[in-house]
Amino acid sequence: MNDNLTAERATFVTHLECSLTGERYAADQLHNLSRAGRPLLVRYDLDSVRAALPRDTLAARATDLWRWRELLPVRRTANVVSLGEIETPLIPIARSGGATVWVKDEGRLPTGSFKARGLVMAVAMAKELGVTRIAMPTNGNAGAALAAYATRVGIETIVFCPEDTPEVNVREIAAQGARVWRVNGLIDDCGAIVGKGAAEGRWFDFSTLKEPYRIEGKKTMGLELAAQLGWRLPQAIFYPTGGGTGLIGMWKAFDELERLGWIGSERPRMYAVQASGCAPIVRAFEAGEEHAERWEDAHTVAAGIRVPRAVGDFLILRAVRESGGKALAVGDPAILAAVDACARQDGLLLCPEGGATLAAYHQALRDGEVDEDDEVVLFNCATGLKYPLPPAEQRLDRHGAIDFDRL
């Protein structure tokens, strides 16, 4: 069996630091945001990792997320929790994308989305640090991942979601043992309720980037991609960007890999993809701002990226700019057309947020941002099966005369 889950392994966290000011915080203690109100980043003794873990040792392990243990914060193996965090496949989409376009299909993770990466880590750390009650705002998938992992380690969870969250998400969260509330507002309204309860000491606040460990789980997307590609990176990454944890996490991962000597200094151009109906990062990118203002009247079919305000806005913008990439917005019709094209031409059903990355890729191609022979990875962040598909009614009466020519 896979010993990534059971082997005792050395850990290398030295401290945490404020992503804005660099102020240091002690490891192995509960934290939310820094005193400056910004996300905390976990720092490792990478020189010691480099000495302790040859790249080939890592490459010989089973390929699931926990193989990266030396670059993850969990100290005690007993706190490792798992529902089978497999390495997600890279799937070529030659017809709807192009000859050098791959989809990284994150819908294969537990609970059907990439949220599992962040939440498996955050829940393991919550267990390690003695948390017994967690609350979180969610557009759906993060809540489902939280519920599954928290249930598995016996932590109580309360989840708040916008009232129009898809029914399947709400039911999945409840089935997996969380209490779930629909709120007449958007995700940041839900976040305000979570914050209020946390301030009263009722629960620990698990909002995106308000605890330091989801980003460490999400960074495994970047670690995994490098390993899958033989320790190099693609020329461009298109990433559906709501809270942006994954984009920030991948950027951090690439830096850690370079400091380990496992990859060189080349980086992909990072494209943060948003929906035209909710594009605060795009607006800030285009205006040359460091921070993004709240987007009012947010609306899009891609509910996962309907995030009006991101607490890690400056980290997203910084990574995109450093990479030579861009923040891009695509409209709902282009998103739906991309989902349809990928399923109908390549047999791969994307979620709307994944469809947004394909639409954005074609837009970037038209604008000359990417070339046709650039190696490109699109992130499909969840299984397309969680989202409403168009109806397809055709009925046949087996007792009647069947006209085989029209079937």
Added chain:
Amino acid sequence: MNDNLTAERATFVTHLECSLTGERYAADQLHNLSRAGRPLLVRYDLDSVRAALPRDTLAARATDLWRWRELLPVRRTANVVSLGEIETPLIPIARSGGATVWVKDEGRLPTGSFKARGLVMAVAMAKELGVTRIAMPTNGNAGAALAAYATRVGIETIVFCPEDTPEVNVREIAAQGARVWRVNGLIDDCGAIVGKGAAEGRWFDFSTLKEPYRIEGKKTMGLELAAQLGWRLPQAIFYPTGGGTGLIGMWKAFDELERLGWIGSERPRMYAVQASGCAPIVRAFEAGEEHAERWEDAHTVAAGIRVPRAVGDFLILRAVRESGGKALAVGDPAILAAVDACARQDGLLLCPEGGATLAAYHQALRDGEVDEDDEVVLFNCATGLKYPLPPAEQRLDRHGAIDFDRL
């Protein structure tokens, strides 16, 4: 990248043979059933495989389904098709199952079900043998897998499903480029329409076991399980049994692995799990029959195992009996209770057919069929997200006074 999909590898198919009479059929030609009206089995030159492929060579490859190439029928690498057929994880369910109970989570495969294993192989062989038009009856998941792979290789597909097939399945099939018809009947009524069209030369018949290659894809469940467990097998396997391709395939896989010298002669007890409302194999097993009669008025929440008549009935019954296992029926309430318990206690959402295996395990435990310390693998054949979950309505008004004590 994964070279299982691109490397030229030796192939070892010698011929096909009738599963009832042993009559030989030529490889590399299109076949449906044998002249005796029974499934054809693919045979390999296993001595040559043994000489050509050391077990350690196999174990060093990427872990997806195509690593088993020397034990699969596809001759030309150009006909390999893939949507990322990952090795599915084994997930412990200590609370709702027991300390030695694992779920093999087949819902992580392309299109969210184990049907991908059979259809990826059958479609690759259809491509290899020049098929241009396929029809198939389905309870949902097989049709979705067929649509995805056939679309990917440019084969036209027509799918027929019972009228009460879940909407998500029907829409998924259509979205992935197949034409899909709802028929007022059960799966064997759909099969009759497919058979009639095939007899008229309108399409190739892809019904369960009516073409020889789905079973070769499904047998990878057995190959994979042996590799995951370090070249040994569990004491018992609980398998949700409709057409039974997977159970037959695993039994064939274990035989091939033993003849390669990769495992010994020990076998798991195979438990064929059906629903009380559609249990033709259980009835035949208990009556000591070799074949199973059609089950009238079939009904169960576990639509995937609502198969009134299985063309491979005698192969299922033979494998179960040889293994010292049993065919077991469980009622819908027990199925739903098992799905609920596994999600609520272990954070793992099973499909109803997967729930049936958990319910059957507990029944077998009560009956003394299995011991508490037996190593047991349950097959969860599809993602639970494709099936209706119970409602979970709780609403909160963010403008009102929030009573945090009742959240």
